Amino acid sequence: xxxxxxxxxxxxxxxxxxxxxxxxxxxxxxxxxxxxxxxxxxxxxxxxxxxxxxxxxxxxxxxxxxxxxxxxxxxxxxxxxxxxxxxxxxxxxxxxxxxxxxxxxxxxxxxxxxxxxxxxxxxxxxxxxxxxxxxxxxxxxxxxxxxxxxxxxxxxxxxxxxxxxxxxxxxxxxxxxxxxxxxxxxxxxxxxxxxxxxxxxxxxxxxxxxxxxxxxxxxxxxxxxxxxxxxxxxxxxxxxxxxxxxxxxxxxxxxxxxxxxxxxxxxxxxxxxxxxxxxxxxxxxxxxxxxxxxxxxxxxxxxxxxxxxxxxxxxxxxxxxxxxxxxxxxxxxxxxxxxxxxxxxxxxxxxxxxxxxxxxxxxxxxxxxxxxxxxxxxx
Amino acid sequence: xxxxxxxxxxxxxxxxxxxxxxxxxxxxxxxxxxxxxxxxxxxxxxxxxxxxxxxxxxxxxxxxxxxxxxxxxxxxxxxxxxxxxxxxxxxxxxxxxxxxxxxxxxxxxxxxxxxxxxxxxxxxxxxxxxxxxxxxxxxxxxxxxxxxxxxxxxxxxxxxxxxxxxxxxxxxxxxxxxxxxxxxxxxxxxxxxxxxxxxxxxxxxxxxxxxxxxxxxxxxxxxxxxxxxxxxxxxxxxxxxxxxxxxxxxxxxxxxxxxxxxxxxxxxxxxxxxxxxxxxxxxxxxxxx
Numbered sequence: 061x062x063x064x065x066x067x068x069x070x071x072x073x074x075x076x077x078x079x080x081x082x083x084x085x086x087x088x089x090x091x092x093x094x095x096x097x098x099x100x101x102x103x104x105x106x107x108x109x110x111x112x113x114x115x116x117x118x119x120x121x122x123x124x125x126x127x128x129x130x131x132x133x134x135x136x137x138x139x140x141x142x143x144x145x146x147x148x149x150x151x152x153x154x155x156x157x158x159x160x161x162x163x164x165x166x167x168x169x170x171x172x173x174x175x176x177x178x179x180x181x182x183x184x185x186x187x188x189x190x191x192x193x194x195x196x197x198x199x200x201x202x203x204x205x206x207x208x209x210x211x212x213x214x215x216x217x218x219x220x221x222x223x224x225x226x227x228x229x230x231x232x233x234x235x236x237x238x239x240x241x242x243x244x245x246x247x248x249x250x251x252x253x254x255x256x257x258x259x260x261x262x263x264x265x266x267x268x269x270x271x272x273x274x275x276x277x278x279x280x281x282x283x284x285x286x287x288x289x290x291x292x293x294x295x296x297x298x299x300x301x302x303x304x305x306x307x308x309x310x311x312x313x314x315x316x317x318x319x320x321x322x323x324x325x326x327x328x329x330x331x332x333x334x335x336x337x338x339x340x341x342x343x344x345x346x347x348x349x350x351x352x353x354x355x356x357x358x359x360x361x362x363x364x365x366x367x368x369x370x371x372x373x374x375x376x377x378x379x380x381x382x383x384x385x386x387x388x389x390x391x392x393x394x395x396x397x398x399x400x401x402x403x404x405x406x407x408x409x410x411x412x413x414x415x416x417x418x419x420x421x422x423x424x425x426x427x428x429x430x431x432x433x434x435x436x437x438x439x
Numbered sequence: 440x441x442x443x444x445x446x447x448x449x450x451x452x453x454x455x456x457x458x459x460x461x462x463x464x465x466x467x468x469x470x471x472x473x474x475x476x477x478x479x480x481x482x483x484x485x486x487x488x489x490x491x492x493x494x495x496x497x498x499x500x501x502x503x504x505x506x507x508x509x510x511x512x513x514x515x516x517x518x519x520x521x522x523x524x525x526x527x528x529x530x531x532x533x534x535x536x537x538x539x540x541x542x543x544x545x546x547x548x549x550x551x552x553x554x555x556x557x558x559x560x561x562x563x564x565x566x567x568x569x570x571x572x573x574x575x576x577x578x579x580x581x582x583x584x585x586x587x588x589x590x591x592x593x594x595x596x597x598x599x600x601x602x603x604x605x606x607x608x609x610x611x612x613x614x615x616x617x618x619x620x621x622x623x624x625x626x627x628x629x630x631x632x633x634x635x636x637x638x639x640x641x642x643x644x645x646x647x648x649x650x651x652x653x654x655x656x657x658x659x660x661x662x663x664x665x666x667x668x669x670x671x672x673x674x675x676x677x678x679x680x681x682x683x684x685x686x687x688x689x690x691x692x693x694x695x696x697x698x699x700x701x702x703x704x705x706x707x708x709x710x711x712x713x714x715x716x717x718x719x720x721x722x723x724x725x726x727x728x
Contacts, residue, residue: 127531207715211531212474216669217714220707223662227707231700342658346538353535385550392542399536400525 080361081278085271089264098258102331105266107372109327111364112273114351116320118363119277121352123286124313125293129215130222131348134193134318136340138325140229140242141192143335144176145185149246162244167234176235182250189326190319197318201311208307210296222340230337241336248330257333266327270364273320277360280316289313347371350391354398355405362407444572446695447688452580454687455587456646458680460660461667462590463638465679466598468668470611470631473523473533477541478664479657481636484511485643486652487548490557500562500648507644508637514544515636519629541657549654559647583645590638591680597634598676607631666710 088108095101113135120126147161160172178184204217229236237243248255248262255262280286289309291299300306329335338344348367355366370391377383402409464478485507492503518540526533565579598604609617610624618624643657650656667686671678686706693702 127534203715209715212534213669213714215474215531215534216665217711219662220666220711224704224707224711227700227704231698231704349535350539385546389543389546389550392539392546396522396536396539396543399532399539400522403529403532 078278081274084361084365085267085274088267088270091267092260092263101260101263102258103375104372105263105331106328107368107375108266108270109324109331110348110351110371111367112270112324112327113321114348114355114363114367115273115277115360116317116324117348117352118355118357118360119280119320120314120317121349122357122359122363123281123293124289124310124317125296126310126314127211127215127349128218128314128317129349130218130220130345131317131321132340132342132345133218133222133225134197134321135325135328135344136222136225136229136335136337137193137196138189138322139329139335139339140236140325141179141185141189141322142248142326142329143242143245144179145182146245146248146329147242148176148180149182149249150244161237161242163237163240163242164234169234173235182248186326189322193322193325194315194319198311198315201314202307205307205310205314219342219345222345223342226337226340226342229340237335239337241334241338243334245329245333255330257331262330266331269323269327273323274360274364276316277320280313281360285309285312350395353405354395356407356410358404359407362405362410365407366405441574445574446691448571448574448576449695450688450691451584451684452576452687453691454684455580455584456642456649457663457667457687458587458591458683459583459642459645460639461664461671461679461683462587462594462676463635463642464661464664465668465671465676466594466638467632467635469675470607471628472530473632474530474537474665475632475635476534476538476661477518477544478537478635478639479659479661480541480544481511481515481639481657482643482646482660483548483652483654483657484514484544485640486559486647486656487552487557487643488640489559489644489647490652493559500559500644501564504641504644508641511640511643512633512637514640516629516633518636519632523632524625524628545654545657554654556651556653558651559644561648579648586645587683588680590641591676594638595676603627603630666706669714670710 091104092101095104113131116134117128117131120128120131150161160169164172179188200218200221204214209217230239232238247257253261255265281290288299288304289312292304292306292309296306325339328339351367351370352363353366354370355364356362374387374391377387398405404411460478460482463481464475467473467475467478488507488510489500489503492498492506493500496503498506518537522536522540523533526536561579565577565582568575568577569581570576571581596604598607606617606622606627609620609622610627614624642660663686667679667683670686671680671682689709690702690706693705697705
């Protein structure tokens, strides 16, 4: 089989690897032309955002071997950063003199707390939505990977950390909106463009971020650092014996993945028009793992499609409660089957099918060539 | 002083429930290296079984304990046999598979009996209260404490004084050597998992009179139980007992001084720090070899 594949140049291989990514992004960008329904478009934008979140998990889990069960923590932090900025932009209804958010007024907070103050600037909020999750992840990563915590214990620590932050957010109602989250937000406005959750502009913003995050993640997996990260996944101690600082690479991929999740979180606030503690809940965090596993944890495009398809199907069926209940049952079964029989997810399946087609084509091509040779010989 | 004793007794009561739930998890995790995220659902199944036996068959809680153990153990056996045994070499994937199984169980129960809260009656013989160190305590809580210790004793005996337990310990040490001595590792694993599941079912049945029964009741338990197992150290039953009561006292104490949320957050943080700094003692987990 390898002898039939021509020695492709690096560029050709790059194009072949990028092709699925670009095709998927082209479809994402073309969708508004076909879908003339703002309500549906908003829904699709939501699934795309969840797709970005799942790509971020694919990066740390599929490529770094770090099963982060608390991926929604970074997502939630990004989402709150955006919500805080947009909340301060609203024309408040129930405020005191200084334009306090309404829930603070209800909780008898007199002054805007210091950590809310910088969020008056949107650019600060956007930077914070990327940097805060990355820093938190880097700190947690430093804490874990310097201690050579691996495998299941990483999962337990990340899950527990997320639950702690979730509890704190719910508990500190007067500063975070507590259980209700932060609602009644202003529209995001950048350079005079208003991003209405149901508008095209928002959809294209999300689509652009899909392309950006897929490209960044893809580029990272092809850098030297990205290759070392994958080597660590496959054989940690061997990489350590080569003299690499294993923890440093793990921390980096962990933080990069968190920053992408933070980006997804910010977009989610724009699309959903609120932020809620459920955005960093156990439910969402584990769902992301399912999407990633179903799509294919070692394929960025696979992880993205896994999220969009599964979340989208769930959304489509949720119109009817009976369907949704059955669907959850089916999804559980589907998930178990994927884990058992398709450890590389749908992307792995697609790869097998593609290889099979290519092989058959080659076989057929050889047959024709032989046929031609025979006729030439006979004449 | 009275308040202090009361606090201690509350902690013991929380601890005994933790121990009940964690015991099955500890067996499964310690001996098979399987992170069983469906454990909470086994607890839930046990609670529903108690409700079904009571509502449809008129059996009291105490009388139905043995059948509940058997029913949930059978569930566990089937799941080990047809799902987990296929994942021998992929311990991290057992997290995912058991989580999927958990979703299915939860959803199946929701579809069959609805998501309304159900209530199970306290056994009439244990519905009064008695005095412990001069503090009035519900007899049922004392009963739970005694049962949790008794189940721990039974499990210890099973592990250390029976042939099955010896075979299991042999497999934990070296599966292939054990197999070459004629031990049927598959069967022992299936039985172990079934036993752990049965214990979870018992735990669910026993806590059902104290809390309402709902399809998602297990989720909370599984996290707490994990923390107990992690704190106590894998493969150490005695460690599980100690950590169940330490965590019980801690959560009770901090909840008394601050509030429930802060208690939970502090306990979780403490465990995160512990995992980081005591890896050798707590994490010499032998994954299925």
